[in-house]
Amino acid sequence: MKSNASPQPADTALVPQDERLRRIPFWKKALSRPELGALAGTILVLAFFLVVARGTGMFTPSGALNFLEVAAQLGIIATAAALLMIGGEFDLSIGSMIGLAGILIAIPVVQYGWPLWAAILLAFSCAALVGATNGYLVNRTGLPSFIVTLGFLFILRGLAIGISRLLTGRTQIGGIHQHIPGDWMAVLFSGEVATGLFGWMAAQGWISTNFAGNPVVTGIPISIVWWLGLTAVATWVLLCTPYGNWIFASGGDANAARNSGVPVHRVKISLFIFTAFSATVFACLQVMDTGSADTIRGLLKELEAIIAVVIGGALLTGGYGSAIGAALGALIFGLVQMGIFYTGVNTDWFQVFLGAMLLVAVLFNNFMRKKAMEAK
């Protein structure tokens, strides 16, 4: 194959700058990136609350951690939803998967005395199975993933309630906190990182301390680490790996991709597995944090994830979008939710804002895509 051939003779001939290639200013180049709208939105929302929520404690370290944690939880599933949407599909079963995964962790531990790590592994295995089933059905039947995963939205929720009631007689299972200490896998989903650093910063007097001399903020919650980590990995995959190119191709035009030798089915199945995986990560974090599982956890999370992804610049039709955009979408979500809380506005208005935001984002994205398609 020629791709491995040694540098070709024309290399040097092409080095001189093409005179027709106008130097495009940085900001203009940035305009063609999908996450631009989300970035502008983030700055806008941030500026708004910096003014409105001034002095309410929203932007103290502990206040910031509040909205970052909200953003992180949503961001974890939004990252996976973004990859899937770029790949041309939806997963509406994310929210139900969160509920089911929580139950799958809690019941074996509380009811049957399993070690926590085993229950977590069980939940992840089931998630992989659910994701693969979703993907297989979408590939096999050719039905829109909207329909297939809508089916699983109900199936998984029903399974969570059914299993829980059957085995424990309840829909809420508590008492997990006591199993966390000493479990090697629970460490991945609970607590904080960089606690030493924060202690040291408090000792230096750089961050505020409470009356006992301990820092108010003791560390970075693990959910934020997951969020940033997953966003970074997803961005790397999309921009730098062949698999990322296949995701864009599968979503852009599955037929053309297949004709060019892209394993479209495999790509889609793996993306569905990834969304189920992310839902399970979400569930783990929540179960460790609250010490309990509840069958109604994760309600409407699939739609919130889609909102974050669309605000982040992804096209609903696939083939275009970014993981960083989804992260910014989640950040806007967190900012608005906590901002409304801090400013004392009735939280009833949160959903109005969210819906309006979604519409504006979609309109803006359509406009940007047209711009991108115009000859530069």
Next chain:
Amino acid sequence: MSEHTPTIEMRNVSKHFGSVIALSEISMEVHAGEVMCLLGDNGAGKSTLIKTLSGVYRPTEGELLLEGKPVRFKSPAYALDAGIATVYQDLAMIPLMSITRNFFMGREPTVGWGPFKRIDWKHADRVAKQEMAKIGIDVRDPGQPVGTLSGGERQCVAIARAVYFGAKVLILDEPTSALGVKQASVVLRYIAKARADGLAVIFITHNVHHAYPVADAFTLLKRGTSLGTFRKEAISREEVLNMMAGGAEMESLDAELAEFQRSDQEGKAKRGGNTASLPGDAQQAYVAGDH
């Protein structure tokens, strides 16, 4: 032409879709360094034939031989790996993706190892630009979306990609049908170049005037069956045209057009204007150059 085994050969290939017989007992062979032109009207089975060759469909009966060996492709990816590259009419290009991303779709060059294996964008961008330059299209920025290119340029990205990846058989599905005269000639020249490089080219068209200059042989399809393969030496342009479109229809059209021209000239003569007639060639092109 050559006594060697053909690069690709079809033996009695049939393809049925339920009760529809899309192809029936087609036999055809194409040698390296040869352009086989596949002609036929709409619905003649051209698309089915190339989709069978490129692994989209599996033949119901008959066999495919690649360099003398029987092959059966599970998917287009296998056909690609075997060296059969197809440039589809509906363009296997994704408008929102960059030229480079499209060029290397499914065969991305990588550097690094293990989890750090990544696309070698520098190399990829350079190659995409360079390969496009080779066929006379100067891409300003290989990072620009393919959607910003014209139809002819997109077609050329697809062809350049196939050639770059070392195809032995190049199947072109109506590569010139959507193009202007100038861009069509770019594509035709490129086909001639591919032949000179030793590729076996299968060129599907229903424009005889595009086919005739570059083809070495013609296979005519009609309603799913082959009317036979003819060497270029053995058949004239008009004969090809007649067989393809049904001679009688064309003759009556010719007569009608001659009538138009005559009355046109009479009209002009009366007004004392320019009496120059259409050059014969242009007229011919008008008759045959559908699309």
